[in-house]
Amino acid sequence: MKSLLKHTALAAMIGLSTPALASVAYVSNEKDNTLSVIDTETREVIETIDVGQRPRGILLSKDYTKLYICASDDDTVQVLDLATRKIVDTLPSGEDPEQFALHPNNRHLYIANEDDAIVTVVDVDTKDVLAQIDVGIEPEGMAVSPDGKWAVNTSETTSMLHWINTETFEIEKNIVVGQRPRHVEFSKDSKIAWASAEIGGTVHIIDVDNLEQIHEMSFKVPGVNQDRVQPVGIELTSDGKYAFVALGPSNHVAVVDAQTYEVLDYLLVGARVWQLDLDKDEKHLYTTNGVSGDVSVIDVQDLKVIKSIKVGRYPWGVVIDPTS
Amino acid sequence: MSFLARTVTPLLIALAAATPLKAESLDVRIGYLQWLPDQGPVLSNVIPEPEDAGLRGAELAINDNSTTGKFLGQTYSLQSDVADSEEAAIAAFDAMRENGLDLFVVNAPASTLKTLTEKAGDNTLIFNAGAEDDALRTGQCHVNLIHTIPSYSMLTDALGQWLNQRRWDEVFLITGPTEADRNWANAFRRSARRFGLEIVEDKPWTFDADLRRTASKELPLFTQARDYDTVVVADVRGDFGEYVPFNTWLPRPVVGTQGMSPVTWHRVVESWGAAQLQNRFHELANRDMNSEDYAAWAAIRAIGTAVTDLNSANATEIRNFLFSDKFQLAAFKGRKVTFRDWNGQMRQPIPMVHPRGLVATAPFEGFLHPNTELDTLGFDQPESECRNNG
Numbered sequence: 001m002k003s004l005l006k007h008t009a010l011a012a013m014i015g016l017s018t019p020a021l022a023s024v025a026y027v028s029n030e031k032d033n034t035l036s037v038i039d040t041e042t043r044e045v046i047e048t049i050d051v052g053q054r055p056r057g058i059l060l061s062k063d064y065t066k067l068y069i070c071a072s073d074d075d076t077v078q079v080l081d082l083a084t085r086k087i088v089d090t091l092p093s094g095e096d097p098e099q100f101a102l103h104p105n106n107r108h109l110y111i112a113n114e115d116d117a118i119v120t121v122v123d124v125d126t127k128d129v130l131a132q133i134d135v136g137i138e139p140e141g142m143a144v145s146p147d148g149k150w151a152v153n154t155s156e157t158t159s160m161l162h163w164i165n166t167e168t169f170e171i172e173k174n175i176v177v178g179q180r181p182r183h184v185e186f187s188k189d190s191k192i193a194w195a196s197a198e199i200g201g202t203v204h205i206i207d208v209d210n211l212e213q214i215h216e217m218s219f220k221v222p223g224v225n226q227d228r229v230q231p232v233g234i235e236l237t238s239d240g241k242y243a244f245v246a247l248g249p250s251n252h253v254a255v256v257d258a259q260t261y262e263v264l265d266y267l268l269v270g271a272r273v274w275q276l277d278l279d280k281d282e283k284h285l286y287t288t289n290g291v292s293g294d295v296s297v298i299d300v301q302d303l304k305v306i307k308s309i310k311v312g313r314y315p316w317g318v319v320i321d322p323t324s
Numbered sequence: 325m326s327f328l329a330r331t332v333t334p335l336l337i338a339l340a341a342a343t344p345l346k347a348e349s350l351d352v353r354i355g356y357l358q359w360l361p362d363q364g365p366v367l368s369n370v371i372p373e374p375e376d377a378g379l380r381g382a383e384l385a386i387n388d389n390s391t392t393g394k395f396l397g398q399t400y401s402l403q404s405d406v407a408d409s410e411e412a413a414i415a416a417f418d419a420m421r422e423n424g425l426d427l428f429v430v431n432a433p434a435s436t437l438k439t440l441t442e443k444a445g446d447n448t449l450i451f452n453a454g455a456e457d458d459a460l461r462t463g464q465c466h467v468n469l470i471h472t473i474p475s476y477s478m479l480t481d482a483l484g485q486w487l488n489q490r491r492w493d494e495v496f497l498i499t500g501p502t503e504a505d506r507n508w509a510n511a512f513r514r515s516a517r518r519f520g521l522e523i524v525e526d527k528p529w530t531f532d533a534d535l536r537r538t539a540s541k542e543l544p545l546f547t548q549a550r551d552y553d554t555v556v557v558a559d560v561r562g563d564f565g566e567y568v569p570f571n572t573w574l575p576r577p578v579v580g581t582q583g584m585s586p587v588t589w590h591r592v593v594e595s596w597g598a599a600q601l602q603n604r605f606h607e608l609a610n611r612d613m614n615s616e617d618y619a620a621w622a623a624i625r626a627i628g629t630a631v632t633d634l635n636s637a638n639a640t641e642i643r644n645f646l647f648s649d650k651f652q653l654a655a656f657k658g659r660k661v662t663f664r665d666w667n668g669q670m671r672q673p674i675p676m677v678h679p680r681g682l683v684a685t686a687p688f689e690g691f692l693h694p695n696t697e698l699d700t701l702g703f704d705q706p707e708s709e710c711r712n713n714g
Binding site for chain 1: 392395396597632633
């Protein structure tokens with residue numbers, strides 16, 4: 001009996017010191033300089049981690065051991081060790097990093113330097129800056145195709161998608177899209193790229209083989225002024241069924257048929273919804289809502305919003321660790 | 325083999341796209357003209373206004389356009405002239421036109437602007453980045469004149485909506501002695517009628533004492549009235565207005581041209597990516613971006629957006645594009661800006677600021693409009709005699 005109690009106590013202690021038992025979502029809070037850690041079972045914030053100034057883009061290493069954080073106002077990328085949830089390192093990032101993308105080789109990190117009109121490529125193992133590529137004004141969105149061939153940067157004021165060859169680090173094609181492109185998402189087979197234009201109010205579908213636009217989507221949220229329908233984050237289900245598009249200050253997420261590009265529904269979430277991520281089995285979608293300071297959880301099967309979780313001020317990015 | 329084919333195809337496409345663009349490179353030349361009459365001596369001249377307001381915004385927009393242009397084989401250049409008289413401004417305009425320019429950004433009084441517009445031929449486009457006079461938007465329109473600076477009415481409607489929303493609807497209005505002050509006050513009186521505000525006192529500022537010595541004595545007496553919710557100041561050049569806050573008879577907030585003000589642009593606007601624009605501007609000019617800078621920047625960015633789409637610098641084609649459904653410009657105010665086709669005014673949200681913070685941004689929810697909420701600010705189509713596009 002006594003030994004059982006002891007074991008329980010020990011287990012509880014272990015539970016406290018090794019947090020990676022439950023599946024978790026990480027949310028960057030732009031105006032709080034913190035990350036909120038959400039337990040995806042209980043859907044509650046279980047920890048808040050102090051990070052650098054103005055954290056925005058966050059992403060997981062391909063082996064799910066590290067979280068990279070753009071600390072924009074510190075001009076650095078921080079490395080969070082997921083086992084201990086401590087900042088263990090920083091990477092050279094160029095000025096004002098906002099979004100970034102990691103190549104499937106798990107080494108080349110493509111960072112958009114918003115104030116400098118360049119994309120910096122860093123080797124995360126050696127910390128060498130491999131290249132700095134001139135792009136348009138206010139580079140923002142970054143994506144690397146799953147097959148590793150293309151890195152795409154969106155420049156907000158130039159309104160272009162810059163297609164960077166990941167072997168030569170040179171721009172091979174520029175595609176003009178709607179005003180203020182924010183985010184690019186590739187289909188799992190790397191054949192289609194989805195790009196959102198916030199002020200244009202459009203999502204552009206690009207055929208990656210030909211590097212040409214094959215479709216342009218727009219959105220009409222009932223009862224919401226068209227000016228407030230501003231697409232930002234995009235998330236695709238891996239079965240090719242749905243695309244979810246965060247529509248910013250319209251406070252809605254569009255559910256799109258990823259094959260026909262038809263909008264199936266608009267789901268009401270928190271205020272100014274920006275980024276999205278699916279959980280491990282793609283049953284739930286998490287959205288960051290900047291102005292209301294919360295995260296909405298959408299049931300993907302029922303296409304219903306089931307919960308909102310209060311996080312820090314101006315939540316920006318969200319990623320869910322599929323291994324946790 | 326199939327691997328080879330896959331790698332080679334995108335490279336070929338890229339080469340094909342890059343070559344013809346270089347061959348037909350396009351140079352877009354834009355003229356910037358500034359003439360600001362002497363404001364006369366002012367009392368609250370502790371913090372002077374920058375003399376290159378407008379010009380530096382134009383320069384920044386040229387840089388912004390050029391960055392886009394380098395991917396498309398388009399270059400942009402600015403010819404600027406800061407004149408010290410109306411005659412000099414007109415002479416500079418003539419010289420630029422002789423030099424082949426037909427795209428202009430002008431930061432000058434309404435009368436000068438009208439002279440320039442009348443002198444300009446058909447295939448000329450002039451952007452007004454300085455004159456806020458309502459008359460230019462209600463009757464004295466010109467098909468080739470476009471306004472990126474808001475009118476006084478847009479500013480005072482923003483303020484009127486805000487006061488209505490706060491239910492601070494009893495107003496003590498103080499109007500300065502200049503024509504601009506009277507124009508601003510007239511715009512505010514119209515806004516007061518539109519948004520259900522009552523002007524309980526409407527007093528002209530006539531004192532000529534130096535308020536730096538006597539503000540605390542004179543203003544409490546001047547603002548005596550039975551009651552009011554706010555004091556609204558119309559002092560466009562900044563003569564006495566800075567001395568009104570905290571010196572009123574009743575403990576009331578001061579709004580208008582001083583205190584909390586509706587403005588085109590201000591350092592404290594940082595949302596919607598504006599922080600990046602502010603940083604870029606500061607790096608260029610070593611000072612904060614103000615309303616005139618913003619208006620000049622927006623004008624040249626509008627030209628750039630048209631050129632990107634048209635691959636042409638023809639003034640008439642650009643003009644037609646600006647009024648078409650295809651035109652949209654991300655201008656760091658939270659929603660795209662477009663142009664009113666009846667009078668050429670750029671629709672835009674109006675920030676309400678105090679010197680160190682943003683208070684709110686108009687239009688406000690609940691002020692409805694059948695087309696766009698942005699048209700609740702300023703003279704709407706039925707209220708304007710202008711029909712620039714038929």
